[in-house]
Amino acid sequence: MTKKAATREAILQQALALASQVGVSGLTIGSLAAASGLSKSGLFAHFGSKEALQLAVVLAAQQQFVAETVQPALALPRGMARLTALFDGWLVRMEQGRYPGGCPLLAAAYEFDDQPGAVREALVAGQRWQRDTLQRLLQQACDAGELAADCDVALLAFMLFGLVQSAHHDQQLLDSADGMALARRGFVRLMAMHQAG
Numbered sequence: 001m002t003k004k005a006a007t008r009e010a011i012l013q014q015a016l017a018l019a020s021q022v023g024v025s026g027l028t029i030g031s032l033a034a035a036s037g038l039s040k041s042g043l044f045a046h047f048g049s050k051e052a053l054q055l056a057v058v059l060a061a062q063q064q065f066v067a068e069t070v071q072p073a074l075a076l077p078r079g080m081a082r083l084t085a086l087f088d089g090w091l092v093r094m095e096q097g098r099y100p101g102g103c104p105l106l107a108a109a110y111e112f113d114d115q116p117g118a119v120r121e122a123l124v125a126g127q128r129w130q131r132d133t134l135q136r137l138l139q140q141a142c143d144a145g146e147l148a149a150d151c152d153v154a155l156l157a158f159m160l161f162g163l164v165q166s167a168h169h170d171q172q173l174l175d176s177a178d179g180m181a182l183a184r185r186g187f188v189r190l191m192a193m194h195q196a197g
Contacts, residue, residue, distance in 0.1 A: 008046050011036065012060045015053065019061075020099030024054050024108040024119065054119045061105050062126040069093055070133060079144035080191065083137040087187050090164050091180050094171060102172040106165060131157050142196075151194040159190060 001009070014036045019027045028050050033040045047053040073086035094103060101107070109127060112120040134157035141147040163183040170179025 011038065011043065011046060012056060015057045016061055016064075016104055017099055019054075019057050020101035020104045020107070022101075023111050024057060024104060025111045025115070027054055027057060029053060051118060055122055057104065058108060058119055058122045058126070061103075062122070062129075065093070065105065065130075073137075078137075078140040080141050080146045083134075083141050084187075084191075086133070086137060087160060087164075088184070091167060091183055094164075094168055095180055103168055106168050107172075131161055134160055145196050147191070147194045148196050156190060156194065160187065163187060 011032070015027060015032050018032060018035050022031060029040055029043045029047065032038070032053065033043055036043075043053070047056060069089040070086060073082050073089055076082045076085050105123070105126065108119070109123055112123050135153045138147065138151070138153040138156050138160075142149055142151055142153065163186045167179040167183035170176045170182070
């Protein structure tokens with residue numbers, strides 16, 4: 001990694017932490033400069049505009065999620081082991097509190113759900129990819145004979161995604177740790193209801 005790329009990566013990590021607190025829409029070159037102690041002109045040289053900074057933050061958060069949560073799960077055998085690792089990894093990521101204000105991607109999805117532009121398009125693509133990944137892993141569990149062959153993988157993916165969002169909501173808005181345990185119980189119950197049998 002070049003020095004410029006390393007500097008940009010370090011700036012993006014600071015921007016991610018800030019975005020988790022002020023929202024991706026609240027992230028500006030000026031707010032990042034104030035939080036990081038870097039100059040506006042230096043940040044502008046790296047990103048060029050507020051929207052480019054926000055887009056870079058969304059893409060960086062998506063890449064981190066894939067590297068830290070999805071890829072380790074994909075290293076496991078297809079089926080329930082892989083699906084369980086992905087779901088649990090998602091919750092562990094939130095529990096560990098990597099970002100002071102919670103998951104910037106989940107928060108940004110609400111911020112940008114009705115805002116046209118490149119940031120929304122990146123969020124939509126990322127959220128669809130996450131849901132498609134859940135469906136693919138559910139289908140693999142069906143194909144492996146661990147879940148019923150006739151289970152509705154689209155509905156199950158929708159429900160699992162909803163459990164993750166509910167756990168994040170409980171943790172961040174309600175300041176309740178119960179959401180993580182409830183999400184895990186929900187996962188176990190859903191999988192038991194759809195076990196091959």
